[in-house]
Amino acid sequence: MKNICLIGFMGAGKTSAGRALAKKLGLRFADTDLLVQKLSGLTAAGFIKKRGLKAWRKAENSAFRAASASGGCVIAMGGGLMPTKALAPLFRKSGITVYLECCETGLFKRLAGDLARRPLLGDSPVRLRWTIARLLKERRPYYERADLKINTCGLTPAQTAARIAKMLEQV
Numbered sequence: 001m002k003n004i005c006l007i008g009f010m011g012a013g014k015t016s017a018g019r020a021l022a023k024k025l026g027l028r029f030a031d032t033d034l035l036v037q038k039l040s041g042l043t044a045a046g047f048i049k050k051r052g053l054k055a056w057r058k059a060e061n062s063a064f065r066a067a068s069a070s071g072g073c074v075i076a077m078g079g080g081l082m083p084t085k086a087l088a089p090l091f092r093k094s095g096i097t098v099y100l101e102c103c104e105t106g107l108f109k110r111l112a113g114d115l116a117r118r119p120l121l122g123d124s125p126v127r128l129r130w131t132i133a134r135l136l137k138e139r140r141p142y143y144e145r146a147d148l149k150i151n152t153c154g155l156t157p158a159q160t161a162a163r164i165a166k167m168l169e170q171v
Contacts (some may be wrong), residue, residue, distance in 0.1 A: 001027070001072040003095030004168070005064075007082055007143055009136060010118055011110035012100040013152045013160055014076035020161035022074040025168075030067035031076040039063070043145045045117060053120075057081070068094040079135075080120075082142035096171060097163055099146035106153035107132050147171070 004116050005015040015031050022029035036059040040047050048056050048088075054115055060078045074128065075094075081087070091097050104109070108129055111121060122131050148167050154161050 001112055002165075003068050003071055004074045005068070005077055005091060005095055005097045006075065006100055007077045007146055008079065008100035008152075009102065009107055009132070009139065009143075010079040010121070011107045011114070012079075012102040013155070013157055014079075015098055016157035017152065017160035017164070018074045018076035018119065020157045021164055024161050024165055025074070026140065028073040029076075030063075030073050032063040032067065032081055033076075033078045035063035035067060036060055036078075043117065048120075061087070064094075065090070071095070080139070082139055082145075088145065096168065097146040098167075099143045099149040099158065100145070100152045101149055102152045104129070104132050104136065107136075 004027070006018050006021075008014055015034070018031065019029050036047065036056070037043060040059065042050060044056070047059070057080060060081045064075065064077065064081060067073055078152075108125075111118065111132070112125060112128060120131065120135070121128050148164070148171070149166065150160060150163055155163070
């Protein structure tokens with residue numbers, strides 16, 4: 001069975017909905033951010049502070065390759081790990097990509113209390129709003145390349161997983 005790769009912005013629900021989806025479908029679950037943290041012994045913030053963002057992206061890419069190698073896995077991708085020109089062929093070969101979209105207001109509500117764990121977002125609500133808008137504008141064209149798309153604003157992880165499972169039945 002192919003993998004199901006969940007992509008989207010930080011806070012869109014990739015990890016929580018991914019766990020629910022994997023359970024619902026009887027598949028393994030992997031989260032690239034958590035894999036990097038487990039292997040490095042560092043939090044995302046600590047890793048980026050110590051080794052830099054470029055090293056983080058490289059480690060995420062390696063984590064994705066490892067998680068996707070055997071198939072049959074729901075993979076929550078880090079928010080910055082997208083189907084870029086270089087990675088798109090690997091994403092397509094690995095499985096189905098699902099873009100978990102969430103509006104800026106929804107992302108702000110989900111992320112406002114989590115700034116210490118997410119170093120790219122800034123250190124204040126004003127900076128958070130600005131960063132979400134800027135990064136979404138930059139990343140949306142890549143996210144939109146996904147095979148499927150679901151809006152997660154207002155949905156619980158279980159509802160998101162159920163909708164994705166239903167969409168997958170039609171693919």
